[in-house]
Amino acid sequence: MCIRDSFYIYGIVYMSARITVNVCSSMLQFYLVNVLQVAKEDVQKETPLELGLIPICMYSSSVLTSIFLTRICTFLGNKKYTYTLGLVFVLGAAGSLMVLTPEYKNLVYLSALALGFGQSTCLNTALNFISDVIGLRGTSGAFVFGAYSFTDKFSNGIILYLAMASDLFKNKDEMFLRVITAVIPASAAVLGWALVLAGSHGARALERKKCEERNSIRRG
Numbered sequence: 183m184c185i186r187d188s189f190y191i192y193g194i195v196y197m198s199a200r201i202t203v204n205v206c207s208s209m210l211q212f213y214l215v216n217v218l219q220v221a222k223e224d225v226q227k228e229t230p231l232e233l234g235l236i237p238i239c240m241y242s243s244s245v246l247t248s249i250f251l252t253r254i255c256t257f258l259g260n261k262k263y264t265y266t267l268g269l270v271f272v273l274g275a276a277g278s279l280m281v282l283t284p285e286y287k288n289l290v291y292l293s294a295l296a297l298g299f300g301q302s303t304c305l306n307t308a309l310n311f312i313s314d315v316i317g318l319r320g321t322s323g324a325f326v327f328g329a330y331s332f333t334d335k336f337s338n339g340i341i342l343y344l345a346m347a348s349d350l351f352k353n354k355d356e357m358f359l360r361v362i363t364a365v366i367p368a369s370a371a372v373l374g375w376a377l378v379l380a381g382s383h384g385a386r387a388l389e390r391k392k393c394e395e396r397n398s399i400r401r402g
Contacts, residue, residue: 191381192311193330198374199308200334202272203301205341206367210237213279213363216354218287232287236294243298251306261307262378268303269375271296276368280360304371311378341366 211233214220220232247254255264275297282290316326345351350358 188315188381189326191377192308192315193333195374195377195381196308196312196330197334197337198370198377199301199305201338201341201370202367202374203305204334204338205345205370206297206301206363207237207240208342209345209359209363210240212351212354213359214290217284217356217359217363218282218290219284220287236290239291240294240298240301243295244302247299247302248306251303254303255307255310261310265304265307265375265378268300268307269371271300272304272371273300273368275300276364279364300371304374307378308374311381 214233214236220236221230251264254267255261258264258267275293278289278293278296282293312326312330345362348358351362
């Protein structure tokens with residue numbers, strides 16, 4: 183895998199991680215109100231406490247995960263495994279968001295904690311991959327961060343625009359809100375994971391090729 187390949191592969195990994203975080207965070211309030219009906223009874227009186235507590239649980243979990251992520255990565259021994267761990271939590275949380283009903287809405291707190299852990303793990307691991315790319319490209323660090331930031335904002339903007347412009351969103355369709363809040367972010371995380379595996383495989387193949395070349399030179 184050449185430097186250019188790394189630039190594109192890990193750029194999409196980062197973009198996917200940002201979609202996982204931003205799309206879910208942006209749509210979560212609509213999900214809570216219209217799917218779990220958190221604010222159905224008190225919406226005309228005052229904002230229900232749950233609409234603040236649930237995001238706080240998710241963000242608190244995310245911050246705590248960021249603090250201990252270095253230890254987690256060291257324990258697992260490979261960034262690929264760290265990203266995989268985050269993916270497992272994202273998929274678990276997304277699955278729960280797809281099936282939760284208003285009768286069991288309090289379980290969403292557990293989903294929020296798992297989602298915060300998974301999102302933070304995937305995003306911070308993606309940022310570590312960006313650091314690897316910058317290490318390869320040296321003086322082009324500003325360009326790399328700028329390019330990745332542009333693609334992440336553009337992709338998130340397109341997804342959220344299309345979602346909110348849809349008639350299904352305007353009609354507060356329950357299944358549509360579940361898909362946008364859970365399935366789209368989870369699918370983005372799976373895409374990032376697949377590219378992480380592809381990038382790791384390519385890096386190993388390149389390293390083996392270099393070792394073979396060095397050995398052939400020595401024998402020659």
